[in-house]
Each structure stands twice: as structure tokens, then as C-alpha cells.
Amino acid sequence: MDLSYTPEQQAFRAEVRAWLEAHVPAEPLEHFDATREGFEAHREWERTLKSGDWGMVTWPKEYGGRGLDLIEWLIFEEEYYRAGAPGRVNQNGIFLLGPTLIEFGTPEQKQRFLPPMASGEEIWAQAWSEPQAGSDLAGVRATAVRDGDDYVLNGHKIWSSRAVFADWAFGLFREPESERHKGMSLIFFPLDAPGVTVNAIRKINGHVGFAEIFLEDVRVPAFNRLGDEGQGWHICMATAGFERGLMLRSPARYQVAAAALAGLWQDHKQDADPVLEADVVRAFMNADAYALSIYQTASRLMAGAKIGPEASTNKIFWSELDIHLHQTALSILGPKAELVAPPGEHDWLDDYIFALAGPIYAGSNEIQRNIIAERMLGLPR
């Protein structure tokens, strides 16, 4: 155990910090889920990141990454959030599909899909859920029928993040008549392909952050299938494990918010209920505990361990701490909590509304608790 950074790690932090200070836009960008302009401004930011080679830091160098180890990734993320850099519009691609492609894709697929993902030319949406298949993802009904060198896709996907403005989507499709975990394949399709209809769904904050997608005889080359036919569930679980375990939510995100909350408290404590200080301290503790836990996981993985069902504890912890933190901020703001923040000011209300989604997406917290109980503790199904 050595909880200090090496000189190389410190130098790396300084390098990241200097680049971000020079490049992060002075004015915050409009949210990528709010408007097409906001979305395109974030695509431009992805290009800027790529120009400095900071787009996909954990990807191997041969695919446009920096091949950073997990501790360096944490340092990068800490600096990224500290600098207040824009959100990653292509996070479905960079953090979910990208690593999966690198693990399961053919050389030709990597060549075709990774560079435009890295440059922001192709922004990805996920298309996991269907109206009848949410937490029970193995209930997917959308079909892929092989026709020569193509697949013909049919079905109805929903709750697809980024799909309103994105270029491509990846999702699970099954062989007709197949059931449950068998017969599913992970297939990519362009969101502007003939037969694809995307209907925006407004979130509770008014943004068109997700969509439903109707596929009617959408023809894609079999080249767009990741892994073997019928291997989709296996690949999908590998992706989900990584998502819950490590990369979906950086600890830095909550540490920045906890530090801002401490500032908010200092500014408002004259007028606020004194008991709230305990919650401000609690929010700091939670963010710190999450960071320490991820450092511990990163160290273990670097020492050769594999991520296991304990990944499900992460998702529960960060989603619950996020809500508590922002609820505390609203309590401090008191009667001002319901006011929409003027542009440029810290929008505690919007962040609170965003936090409410945390226990739902990437596998609801109820499902995560089942996973912990069954696979970590060994309780019967």
C-alpha cells in the first residue's frame, strides 16, 4: 500500500491540467441533449480532445488512445472534472462500445468503427431496452434475420440515450423463435438508415435525452455484428460489468460537486438550518469513499484481478450519494431551490433532477441489489 503519486504520475497530472487550461471552453456549452446546436458543439469538443490525443485515453495506442493504466485514467478524469470540461457526448461509444469492440471486434471492424468514434465523426447511441425488456433485458424481441451478407432488422427499441441526434446505435437483436439469453447478437445500425424512425422522448428536465427507435426491415451488412452470431448476451454482459464497475461514473464528478457543496454551505450557512452541515460533511465523505474504493479497484485490476459482481455495489453507492448531495444543496438553498439557475451559475436543481435518473439507468438499483445478494452473498434466486 502506497497512497502517493509517483513523480511520473504527478508530471502526467500537470500535463493534463496544462492542456485542459488551454483548451476548455470559457463559456459552458449548451447541453448535448437540449438542442442540435448543443449536440454539435459537443461533437466539436470531441474533435478538440482528439487533436490533443485526449479523447480515448484508456484505449490502446494503435486505436487512437494513449494506453493509459487505470490510475492514470483516474488522474485524467480528476483533472477533467476539476477543469469543468464539457460532458462527453460520445460516452456510449468511448466507454461502452469502444472497449467492447477492442475486445471482441475483428481487425476490419476496429479499423472501420474506432477512428470515427475517436474523432467524434460518429456519435453513438445505445439501443438496449425495449418496451417489454427493461430490467429483464433477456426479454428483447427485436429480430435480426440473415439474408445473404446482410441482416434485416425489425423491432422497437426505447430509452435510447443520445439517439435523437446521434449517428449510430448498437443493440441486441435475436434470431426469430430464439428465447431468452440464446440467439441474440449485438448489431450496429446507422440511425439514418432507411426503415429507421427515431422519436424523441422528453426527460423530466425537458431535454430530449432519449428516444424510441422503430426498425422496419432495416438492412445492415453482417459486418455490423460484433462477435459471433448468438454471442450477444455474453458481450452485452461484459459491457455492462465494465459500465457498472468503473468507467460510467468517475469519482471526480462527485468530488467536484462535494467541494462545490462545501462552498455553497459556507456562503449560505448564516441563513440555513445548522443541521445541514452534517449532510454537507456526509456528502464529502461519500464522494471521498467512492474515490478510495475506485482507487482500490483500479489497483486490484492492475495487479491482475478481474472485476466481479462487487461492481454492482458501485452503481448503488454513486447513484445514492449523488441524490443525497444534491438534495442537501437544495435544502441549503431553501425557498430558492425551485428557481431555475441563470446561465453560467451552478445549476443545483438541474443536477438534482439528473441525479434522480441514477438509480434507474445502467440496470436499476433493485436489480443491482439482487445481483449483490445472489452473486456476492450467495442467496438463492
Place this chain on the structure above:
Amino acid sequence: MDFTLSDEQQMFAETARTLLGDTCTPDHWRKMVERGDNTDPERWAAIVENGFTLVLLSEEAGGMGLGELDFALIAEEAGYVALPEPLIESAGVAAPMLAALAPDHALLADPEATIAVAHPLNPLVADADRAAAILLERDGHAFLARTDQVRLTPVETIDPLRRLFRVEWDAANAEDLGLADWDLALDRAALFAAAQGLGLAQRAVDMAVEYAKERQQFGKPIGSYQAVKHHLASAQVAIEFARPVVRAAAAEIGHRDVQARSRVSHAKIAALEAADKATRASIQVHGAMGYSWEVDAHLFLKRTLALTQSWGPPAFHRARIAGRLFTQPAGPDQTFARETHAAAATREIVHA
């Protein structure tokens, strides 16, 4: 940056787990309670033989010269079995304090002897009756007295295997060891209480899991119901996010700065909250059985209650964390930061 335990540390923890697991079962406690004992001489001899009382003593003082992280791993295992003997306070707090003040003290040469410690934060002293001597505080000095040099009044407590005493004493009848580091004693005690909390919590979850797999209602094991699963999953989440804090606090305690103290306090709050959550969930999952004297869940609940309020109650530790949060930079690049010189200098002036 490396947040892993060494192979030696893992082996050491494994040794402690096996030894304590074999010699300190619920059956052992029950016999001790029936006898009115708080010490099992055979078990204590085995603990001493394995060197667990010597971990934190320097090699010059006849010890192993290991660190707080090594001892915290033992404390975790002691919590897992709700160890009755005062290994943690004696070998983790009192003996290192005595060794720092009087490295050649005769008491240190007897590894079987336990030393109790009367810290100004605690109104009562644990396990004073069986101690060879007690460390007492006056004006920052540490005084050492044998139990026959002080007046001990037992105070009834809820944890039958952790006895508490009111101690009356006269400095004229005690050995003045000079100015002592009572803050370090507190940090160690709070850290090791936190480590025990992790063990208490995990034991409570493990017991409940075993019971929930066996106990049938409506034709199925109760552990197959989500309401039961979610109680235990939530307790496990609390444990998972307390453990790295305890480990980091143990690794950083030697820095003695505001961040290190804050992390110890965080560890104490988080680990004992996890233990509170887990022990109460365990009683709930055991149902009416859980409320009976016969099922062991209550022993862990009672130890949790005792450790939560001793060595600084939660409000004390929360104030120390607030002291770090509101005087030092916070944010994602500050997780492992050390106290800035300006703040340290201010503190020195205040103390002087």
C-alpha cells in the same frame, strides 16, 4: 500509487482469521458469560504466541515493528468474532503509547500482560480489572498505575464481554511518564474501532445469509425474497464503501495532519454505521429468533453500539472531518493531498 495489501499482510490476516475463528466461536462466548469471565487464558496464550500483541511495538522494544495497517487487519478479524479479550486497546493503543514514553519499561517485556488506557475522551475504562496496569491522563501527562493503586468501580454495560470501570486515582500513587501523545492514542483507537466495525458488520451479514438460505417460509428459503435480499445487499454496500476508507486511514495515520485525522474519523463513522446497519438487518432477517438471546446476532449489535460511542462519538468525528473540509482544499485532486504548510503553521500557533 498502490492500494493493495501485500502478500505478507494478506497471510497475516488469514492467520488471525483462522486462529480467532477456531478459538472464539459463539459457543466460547456463551460459556464465558455463564462463568462470568471476560478472558479465556488458552485463547489469550494463542494470541500472544502468534505475536499479535507485538505488531505495533518497535523491534527495540521487543516488538515486530509493523504498522497500523497490519494491526487494522487483525482488528477486523477481532471484530468478526467480537473478541472478548482487550487485544485491540492494549496492543493497539496502550502498549505503543507506553513504549513511546518508556521503551525499556518492564511491563513491555511481558507480552501476556494487558494495559488499559483511560483516555480523556472516554468517561470509563474498558477491561481495567484484568489489566496489569492502567495508563491515565493528567495535564497531558501519562501516568501508569497498577490496578491495586487505583479504585475501580464496575459499571454495568450491555456488552457482557466488554467490562467498563470508573477509575479514581491519585497522581502520587502513579508513575509519571511525562507528556504523552493522547491524540495519536485517539487516532489509533478510533481506527482500530473502525476496523473492528468492518468485522462486526461482515459477521452480521454472513450470519443472516446463512440463516436466510436455510429458513423456509411459504415453501421457499426466505433468502429468495427480494425484501430480504435487499436488506443484506444494502448492508454489504455500506461495508464495501467503509473498507477502503479504513485501509486508507490506516496507511496514512502516520502523517498526523488534518487530512489523516479526518480520514480516521471518516473510517470510524463509516465502518460503525455499516456495522449498525448490518447488525440491525441481521436481527430483522432472523425474525423473532433474531430477538432472542439464543441467536448470536445481538452480541454483534451490542459491541457495535459500544464502539460507536467510545473513542469519540459520531459528532466528535464529524467535527474533525468538517475541520478538514472547511480549512483545506477539497476536490478530485485532493484525495491523497497532505496538509498545506500555511494551515499547519496556523495550527501550531493556536496550540502554542
